Ligand SMILES: N=CN[C@@H](CCC(=O)O)C(=O)O
């Protein structure tokens with residue numbers, strides 16, 4: 001048999017614990033399988049074999065890569081992004097520095113609503129170009145699968161435009177995109193005084209979203225001045241009745257009880273969780289709701305408080321980490337940086353961090369046991385790092401350590417391959 005690609009002289013190979021079912025929590029989150037001095041063969045986009053370098057010398061292949069002792073891991077997975085949007089919001093930075101709160105900017109018609117204006121005005125092809133550029137950059141950082149939320153349309157036409165763009169990206173871009181419908185991201189100006197009418201309009205969209213297979217998940221921004229707990233309960237319950245899995249932007253700024261609601265509804269994940277109560281943490285552990293934590297957003301919004309990651313981990317909540325890439329509260333495509341933030345701000349161990357951005361991230365987006373692992377017959381999504389060990393990545397922060405990125409067995413990025421289109425600018 002002739003393999004398509006062989007990686008030899010792998011210094012450390014993180015296969016992750018692919019035999020365990022479900023997202024990792026408790027002590028399991030702090031366990032890593034680290035194989036040393038290995039080789040790996042890929043055929044038809046899948047992992048075919050893992051063996052010693054001696055064995056690999058007998059294997060035949062179209063192409064061989066000498067990893068020269070480097071670290072090889074599963075491709076990183078980013079389970080929370082707002083990938084598709086138009087415009088940019090750098091002018092808000094000055095306001096934030098003067099102390100104007102994030103929710104106040106939104107109340108004044110800026111923030112999310114200013115991106116809504118730009119996104120409504122954009123052509124689908126321009127949205128595609130711009131998002132494709134951001135996705136190129138994500139891929140270059142080793143992120144082979146990303147979640148993408150809508151939510152900058154807030155009307156039928158533009159929400160569908162965003163979701164169709166994400167679907168097209170998934171079909172045409174080398175990276176894989178999993179879509180979430182976040183039509184309930186803010187109250188648009190035209191419905192300022194009728195949020196329930198607006199939410200019902202978003203519920204009406206679910207049939208076409210299902211028919212066109214535009215999203216698997218439905219999400220809502222449950223926050224002061226946006227949607228209340230009761231509105232979120234009603235909205236997400238209707239989405240569940242229609243067969244969607246649900247997520248919730250919970251307790252990001254004010255502790256409203258979003259984590260408790262996520263537990264009550266059996267949400268796949270609750271996201272942000274900066275202000276989550278101890279009771280909310282307990283309930284998430286009991287109900288198996290994944291905590292999707294976004295330290296880059298706390299950093300960028302200069303929040304004095306961070307999500308209580310240590311408490312969540314110690315109480316048995318499965319934790320994942322994401323960039324929250326968006327033009328307002330976290331404009332970065334760099335999940336490696338988020339890994340460093342998780343170490344410094346949350347005191348997560350390096351092992352917990354690796355499990356968070358691979359195995360658990362996959363479960364948070366409906367790909368558990370299929371992505372985020374290196375196992376025989378599983379899709380070959382891999383990163384060869386310019387590092388000899390897994391501890392190095394969150395340690396040396398702010399730079400890109402991905403050397404070669406492989407998606408479905410194909411090399412889709414190599415260092416020195418500067419495929420950065422002009423569309424990467426935010427404007
Ligand atoms: N908080 C709500 N949504 C995004 C921010 C979106 C924006 O500011 O444009 C978030 O997850 O941080």
Ligand SMILES: [Zn+2]
Nearest residue numbers: 080082249324
């Ligand atoms: Zn978000």
